[in-house]
Amino acid sequence: MNKNFPSKVGIPRAISYYNNYPFYYGFFKSLGIEVVLSDKTTTKIINEGSKYVVSDTCLPIKVYVGHVVNLLDKGCEYIFVPSIQSTGYKINNCSKIRGLPEIIRNVIDREFVMIEPTLDKTENIGLYDFCEQIANVFDIRDKKIIRAAMKEGFKIYNNFFKMAKSGLSYNDALKNAIEDNIVNQPLDIVKPLSVVIMGHGYNLFDERISLNIIKKLEKMDVKVYTSLNVSREDSLNAIDNIGEIQYWANELELTGTAAYYLNNHKVDGIIALSAFGCGPDSLMVDEMAYHCKENEMPLIHLTIDEHTGEAGFITRLEAFVDMLMRKKRAKMSVKPKSTETSKNDVVVGEEKVLISVAK
């Protein structure tokens, strides 16, 4: 590598990090570039990011800005801020993710170089072009070297996904993939209840943003499924099966994942986790609420922002889990009796359970 070019890159631990970091890691490593990650999200990082943007910006973007500031405070001079416009023909990201480099440029007035490759499959700017734009910043122009680095990125990404799909936690799958370990599939422990969470990886797997929802549910003896347990193909088929089409790039994590479990009846309930004020999420959650109601599948919608308190969050989760448990017990016990119902209610045994979106 040319000595006049950077040998380190800072990657904010936010937004595309949660889906793509195994690929980014393998790619940069293969090119001989050291990766510096921002720290895990803390309240300080959220507060720092919130200072730079208008208050009605969604939480994940505030968090992203906070992570860029964290990298600058660590002395990073080159920071990776991709512009992921579309991930398939007319499969789009929201305007904030598309315009991430512009947001950062306009709100952070500090000296640094942004590495801002564009991925836009609608405009025929594919993954190779995206990777080439990155490599060129480091004066790497040999196509063979770039392709070999992409191969390494895919190897780590595929190992990560294989382990996560088999049931390993997000953190364990990531750690092992990066250390080049393949860990055997853990035993699928049967629990009294199971749920699927529909949510963006950057909300769900960031333990501070999600208020550790997965661990909280596991402590309540609930088996949790996420988008990592569903292949891309199954997710796409599930969207098709409920008569919808994919429009948003993140739709596989939300509609596709929820629809997959709705179709195969493998869970007792669906939890939608989204950021307050997120337009795409509100459309996807409303869509799923409709299908859940049609199929008598309980769904709760939890919205989060920087002010979300842990106590209220736990109370709502516990109430939902409690309702699922009562519903399941009632279903297993007696023959349904006829009783008066309203349009929104479903009678299961002697229990009357509300099947609707809890806002």
Ligand code: SF4
């Ligand atoms: S999809 Fe929603 S939560 Fe994600 S960045 Fe866009 S507006 Fe924010």
